[in-house]
Amino acid sequence: MQTVAERVEHQLTDKGYVPVYTTRVIEQPWDTYTATDHETWATLFKRQRELLVGRAANEFVENQERFGMSADTIPKFSELNRVLAETTGWELIAVEGLLPELTFFEHLASRRFPVTWWIRKPEQLDYLAEPDLFHDLFGHVPLLLNPVFADYMQAYGAGGVKAAAIAPEALANLTRLYWYTVEFGLIDTPEGLRIYGAGIVSSKGESIYSLESDAPNRIGFDLERVMRTRYRIDTYQKTYFVIDSYEQLIEATRPDFTPLYARLADAASHPAGDVLDSDTVYQRGTGEGWLSDGDV
Ligand code: PHE
């Protein structure tokens, strides 16, 4: 099945307005996956699972097992949905790609998680620019079984609907929060720093880099700090923010953000690689390999 994405709206980032593509909710066309698609899933699944034991938060692999995800075949959303219905009440819906922001937020606020139905090509195992099925399912879906994280995702969706009605700049602040938590977050555990961000767990290189490289900063999570910090969409992150627990995320984001957005509208943003005096520093990055421009 081939679909042509349609340009539907523009989203304000620090780089200006960028196009957002997409469309509608569909049925996962499971029967159309080719043997190559299933093989791509198997290759990525085995490779990441091996890397992530001891690197990702323990419940990440545990929850994949609770879902019955395996290397054998691409999971059926309908089967994953049975597990979600009995636990946190989330529902996966199949989409063709990135949704317009407001549509995405409305789904999250209703505990529906959009998952890209198609999987990358064999030549894209290490990198592709857009989210695909592997990123969405392997990376995002496991934590939807965690009751606290599941609530955070819903609250984020509701917060997005609200921010969209305030100003594009408010949305840009909120997007940074998603980026540095849901996509690129680290968590401090008794066994040391672990990964919980979906953008990291679905990437071989960044799974290692985010924890083991001396180049990036690792800084304690602080809501306002995160919402002021620019990020990279084209390279590994210069800075990772570390939470103590998922409860910390829920608690920090419980207050009404309206006054915060007003304050941030007058505050300068921080370059992605900056370390501030007020930061709790786990690791001050050497900055090796950083590009000097291109923060979003
Ligand atoms: N409390 C935020 C607000 O009032 C909503 C929110 C919750 C945003 C969780 C992000 C994450 O806008």
Ligand code: CO
């Ligand atoms: Co993602």
